[in-house]
Amino acid sequence: MDSTVSVSKGCFAFKRKRKGKIPSSVHLSGNLWYQSYKKCMGSSEELLEVLEKKIFTEIFEGLLEYVKKCSSNPETSHTEIPAATLLTGVNMPDHTSLFATLSKSIQQQATPHVATLWARDCSSLKATVERMCSQFMLVPTSDDANDSQDCDNSSNEESDDEKQTKSKINRWHCNLQYLSSWYSTIAAKGNKKRKTNKLSEKFGGKAQSLVVIIPDFESFPAKVLQEFILLLKGYQYRVPFLLVLGVATAVSAVHRSLPHHVSSCLRMKVFHSRPSLAYLNEVLEKVFFLPDQPFHLGGKAFKLLLDVFLFHDFSVMGFVQGYKFCMMQHFHGKDWTVLTCSPEELPSAVKLLSKQDIESVRKLPSVRKHIETLCSKADQISWLKDDTFVKGEIVKLLTNIHKYVHSFFATLKCLNILTCDLPGAPLEKQLRSVYIIASTCDIVKSSELKECMTLLSFLSSDELESKLSEILVILHESLKNGATQMMDVIEKLEGLVAKFKTLWAPVPTTPTKNSQSPSRSPLKAVRSPLKSPSKLLMNVNSRSQLREKLKEMSTHDIKLSPFEKLRTEVLSFLLEEMFTPFLASPQTKPLHELVFFDNIAAVKSHIVGSPRQAMLRGLRDPHFYLDCDCCKLSDLGDILPTLPDVSIVYKLHLESGKLINMFDWLQSFLTIVDPSSVEEEQTEVDPKLQARFTRAVAELQFLGFIKSSNRKTDHVTRLTWC
């Protein structure tokens, strides 16, 4: 502790010395796993950023155009405030980044004056105006200072001037009168500058609008917003404002919360953002379902994240965060996860493994299973004993897995194309749901796929052909990406598609034949097996007759048209040579733990936080949180006197019925906390203990486990049963 120079006694506050903060990455960078984690995270973050940028620019295009237009001729809007209304969808957690990007891009492209007002900061009109004004008056001055540094024409005095005004601004001046005078000086300066430099011409040269972004319109107090708009309108002829309203629900929400005389102050223009489901699909396609990523989410983990998305919040941000967390969990503290890398880096990564790491690889369940299935004893022994052999095997197995992943995703996409528009969608419409099925169970043997196959056998030739050509496109693409095993499949499939063409060639040359035998025509043949039985059954009179007829029909072999033959051929080819080999569940592959993360038990409590469970766990097993020796329980039912009072009281209350007698409760509390006192049969209870008990009961009541009862005196009602 530092000493003071003061002679007198007293308390002195010492500011903690700022230690040069060491970023966490320095601590971690020594670890093997951290490097591969960083690489993996970096690559997916890069992809996400690119995608996010693309999607945001799509959304903002129209809006920015509008802002630019309004901003370049602010004189046109004296009577109304132009209000660009952006419908954002109900995925609230994503909005922060959306509007941050929007504000940045408006600043870059349209006008430097942008203020963002979040509802949480604006509980009153005063706070709202202050926040807005301070944002306007602080930010652009620094921007101007940069400008003046950029262009040599403007003098240094000016920037000094501005710095002075910047420091002068305090809350006292954050009102609209001051803002309007500030704006007029800025505008005058802008006009002066226009003559001298080209830079400000980028912004249209003239004075620009002040853009106020209100990202969460609904949560704004309606009254504040009304007055705020009226206020802005009053100044509109001096300071051209422009509002950007982020509305999560629908345009009518604006009219619901604003009365007529306020809503007629706004000139609204509506912009739509993309629904978050479409956004998620794009994220999945462009970032997560990429075969060349070394890290993938397994079916269960993916389902967990998807459930949170679909059922709870529609937040893409939350999904991405969950994905990142899974990745962290996958890598954290396990050096053998170095192996989670691209196939090219595998040989070098294997060399880094230590003896311990190899031991933990051996312990992986999938590896054990693999060793058990090995035929030769010698192999098994060398798996268990020989480290260099294991290293070689690991490389082999992992390259296999990477190849498998490529073909797996390609085949999955093909399957999805085939089945997505079947009636009733037995195999789900979306790729994401098909992925869940395929990666958790054996999809080839599932009843859903069988159902799909029967439905597919009713397809018309046009549909089938177009689907096949789509599939070929995907396969070619995957071939380019390195799914070499697909070579065979593509060749055969192309042969089959070619057959379709030859199938149709003779038909137009023999039109007469066609009309004579309609059942030959492939198109009609689709229906013919369905239609013909009903015709046959038309003139049946008795039951026995019907049975005979039916028997006859079953033996009667319905002649297949060439198209039908080809169709069954194609379908069986797809099933046997494509789906069966390539769609095996990832869990069947040895070492799948390194590529597919499926340990949801580890991440679930973090991704789906459940306060109630945490509380119960804390009460039942305080050691879990306190981590002290005194609270270690061998059995969860045990009650030790060293446990915290609430925990003791909670455990005692579990033993009772609906109503709990306070006196009995206290007695049992005393027996546990102070066994000696009870033996003595004291009538007087130690007031300290009683106070402890009372406090514990009150805490339990606050937590919602009990409540006071009116039925019986000195009793409380128990509220939970688990």
Place this chain on the structure above:
Amino acid sequence: MGVLDSSFDILCRNGEVKQLVSLLGQPEESIPQCIFISGHKSSGKSYTIHKVLDGLKVHYASVNCVEGYLPRLIFESILSQIKGEILPPTSKCDDVMEFLTSLKVMADEMNLHDKVVVIVLEGSEKLRDMSPNLLPALMQLQELSCLKKVCVVLVSDVLWDKYIPPGGLPPPIQIFFQQYSQSDILKILALDKPKDYPADFYSNYLQLFVAVFLRSCRDITELRYKAAENFSKYCEPILRGEIDMNDSGRLWKHISPHLKTSLQLIYMRFETEKLSSDMDLMKPMDKHSTLSSAAKFALSFELPYYAKYLIIAAFLASYNSPKEDKKLFVKLSGRTKKKVQKSTKNTQTKISSLVVGPRQFDLERLLAIFYSIIEEKPHISVNLLTQITSLVELQLLLKVGNDPLETPKYKCAVGFDFIVIIAKTLSFNVTKYLVDYK
């Protein structure tokens, strides 16, 4: 001073102008302390007073009281307007006393003792909610500041009766602005006549326009806006050469559907360029034209799965009394069934709770109902609980009270139509759980 009324260029407000001029136009005579101008929204109150004061060439300051979230802003604005320049940032004027002193100082400096100074306070109903002595002080400014020619003009769309606090106030001179009559409106709208068209033609159009709009709107600014917006449509067939300019019958046929849709969008100002896509917006609405606006609102956005159930649960909690919960949500036994029938008989005499409006309910009850109407049982997670907060943020639920320690209480903010649509998407039968639904 013989100022003629006509020199003010104010239509249809002759009486009021005369009154104002007689009150303020004689600087040699005494000036009233306070004038109270009331009248409906956009009936020309501010316009008239400003024009009159401009015409009389008196010193005046005009402040909109919306700004007055801090009284100092009103005071400073008044002072700076009288002075004609922005006050130096050092001068503070926090309360009425400081305002009075600085007003006196300023009067001495600018020699205002014998000149008429008018302070116009627009939207003065806001003053009532501010500090209790502000309004009385402003109304007796002449007395307090010892400036004999100061007059405060309060402009408001609230009647004077609503101003009087329990302690009473000296009654000001009141001027009431009548609503414009139809002929007044026609006269005023005719001022906006575009140059390229003859006056007859435009007044014809206005006749049609006003006939449609007058019933639902007398707001002159809105009418002017709508008239200009629809006039371009009115002229479209003429510009295309399809209809002759004098063929008013066919022009009427052409414009009347436009006027009707435009009437639906009154006060909602959408960008005019966007009109084509506005029509697209209207199309799906036409499809559900039988639906109420709440139902349209429900159709226009998608909620997450559990959020839908939560909002339904909130609705049920709001519109059923807690007594009925057991009957509705616990599996029925024979005995309780009889009770249900009885109670329905009773409720027929009462007012249906659907009409009364939402009751408040606490979080526990909401969750209990939520768990009894949903088939799968998701465990209470943070994600689920945040859904409630985001429903509050979306204004679909309302939070009642703001005690952070108490269990939060809510009210459902959406109506039956909305819930029916939401329930339809889940194929869930809400009416089964509503006691008062017939």
